[in-house]
Amino acid sequence: MIPAKFKTGDRVKVSKAYPVGHVRTPPEHVRTPYYIRGQVGEVERLCGNFPNPEKLAEMLSGLPALPLYRVRFRQNEVWPDYRGSDSDLLEVEIFQHWLEKP
Amino acid sequence: MSGRGPHDMGGLPAGKVERTEHDYADWERRVDALAVLLWGIKGAKKLMTVDELRKNIEALPPDAYEKMSYYERWVKSLSDTLIQRGVISAEELERKMADVEKRDSR
Amino acid sequence: MKDQGNYRPLSYFQLMEISLRELLVEKGIVTDAQVDAEVEDMRRRGPERGARVVAKAWTDPDYKKRLLSNGTVACEELGLDIPALKLVVVENTPEVHNAIVCTLCSCYPRMLLGIPPDWYKSRNYRSRMVREPRAVLAEFGLVIGKEIQVRVHDSTADMRYLVLPMRPRGTEGWSEDRLAGLVTRDSMIGVALPDSPGKTA
Numbered sequence A: 001m002i003p004a005k006f007k008t009g010d011r012v013k014v015s016k017a018y019p020v021g022h023v024r025t026p027p028e029h030v031r032t033p034y035y036i037r038g039q040v041g042e043v044e045r046l047c048g049n050f051p052n053p054e055k056l057a058e059m060l061s062g063l064p065a066l067p068l069y070r071v072r073f074r075q076n077e078v079w080p081d082y083r084g085s086d087s088d089l090l091e092v093e094i095f096q097h098w099l100e101k102p
Numbered sequence B: 001m002s003g004r005g006p007h008d009m010g011g012l013p014a015g016k017v018e019r020t021e022h023d024y025a026d027w028e029r030r031v032d033a034l035a036v037l038l039w040g041i042k043g044a045k046k047l048m049t050v051d052e053l054r055k056n057i058e059a060l061p062p063d064a065y066e067k068m069s070y071y072e073r074w075v076k077s078l079s080d081t082l083i084q085r086g087v088i089s090a091e092e093l094e095r096k097m098a099d100v101e102k103r104d105s106r
Numbered sequence C: 001m002k003d004q005g006n007y008r009p010l011s012y013f014q015l016m017e018i019s020l021r022e023l024l025v026e027k028g029i030v031t032d033a034q035v036d037a038e039v040e041d042m043r044r045r046g047p048e049r050g051a052r053v054v055a056k057a058w059t060d061p062d063y064k065k066r067l068l069s070n071g072t073v074a075c076e077e078l079g080l081d082i083p084a085l086k087l088v089v090v091e092n093t094p095e096v097h098n099a100i101v102c103t104l105c106s107c108y109p110r111m112l113l114g115i116p117p118d119w120y121k122s123r124n125y126r127s128r129m130v131r132e133p134r135a136v137l138a139e140f141g142l143v144i145g146k147e148i149q150v151r152v153h154d155s156t157a158d159m160r161y162l163v164l165p166m167r168p169r170g171t172e173g174w175s176e177d178r179l180a181g182l183v184t185r186d187s188m189i190g191v192a193l194p195d196s197p198g199k200t201a
Helices: B026-038 B050-058 B062-067 B070-084 B090-104 C012-026 C032-043 C047-059 C061-069 C071-077 C123-128 C133-139 C176-180 C185-189
Strands: A011-014 A040-050 A066-074 A089-095 C087-091 C096-101 C149-154 C160-164
Touching: A011 A066, A040 A089, B026 B070, B026 C012, B026 C032, B050 B070, B070 B090, B070 C012, B090 C012, C012 C032, C047 C061, C047 C160, C047 C176, C047 C185, C061 C071, C061 C087, C061 C160, C071 C087, C087 C096, C087 C149, C096 C160, C123 C133, C133 C149, C160 C185
Parallel strands: A089 C149, C087 C160, C096 C149
Antiparallel strands: A011 A040, A040 A066, A066 A089
């Protein structure tokens, strides 16, 4: 099992492109939405460790299981034209290998 | 393709949400049932993952993704997945579909 | 297993469903009985199961704590079978309104609430709910004041989400069953509030 690098309250940045260091071609199936890549948020909690969906989609085991976090973003930082309240939030589940220190 | 597939639509401009709620047709419920069984979460033998289902839906050309209904995408993806897994062959499926069509039109 | 009613030629994808199923039965992978049983199983999963959970949380503060801490275990406590469901329950308060979406596909707590409605899976909901939730909620008839925080949850991975709505006013002393009758599917997705006492007889 891969150890958790981040904890609740940590500021994290979502990688823009597929994390550098991936050996082969980037995976077809990823669960990090396009709209949140490059954004900076805060870890709300560690959800636990789960098999990597990118590998599961390739008929592999997805193990060792990766830490999965709920990351909280401010809406007015994610969308330049956001028209709600300044306090509005967006929470997205993101796997550890998509997160880096800002 | 870790760019932006046809499914990766969060934040894109779109129209008013139409609160349609159709009562699912029997064939749609059976597609759903087949997927759940093949995922192995209800005791049947696990033959695929939901991740493969998603991957094959995401691999549909954008215009196909748009035109197909939800369970049409699912049944196409289930077929593609089972072919990839070697559980069925593309030829078998094609033959069977031709047979079923013949039967149905009698 | 042909659909009842007037004859219409089967569509390409209906042919595919029949063919796929017949091939899998011929190969001994599934049986028709299993498919039928699974269809029935999904039919019996509906919002009333989530409503029971909400009503209990409204009447039992300790249960509510457990529910917010581990949604899956708390549902199982009530005898609800929810295979493979990893449930996170998010609580509406006077300061925070929660809403759920799956932008990438249609992730939904199906094993608790059943199959999600069409609109939840639609392009328009999935695209706009993360970007302009208040406008989408207004289309559903729900206007949230600017002093209340709107918190949108995009179910992108293994967790599934349920909104715990606020208990409506005027329900003091109500039984759990009666309270459950006010809890709608849409209030557990976060696009509506539960029914108020005036609505029901």
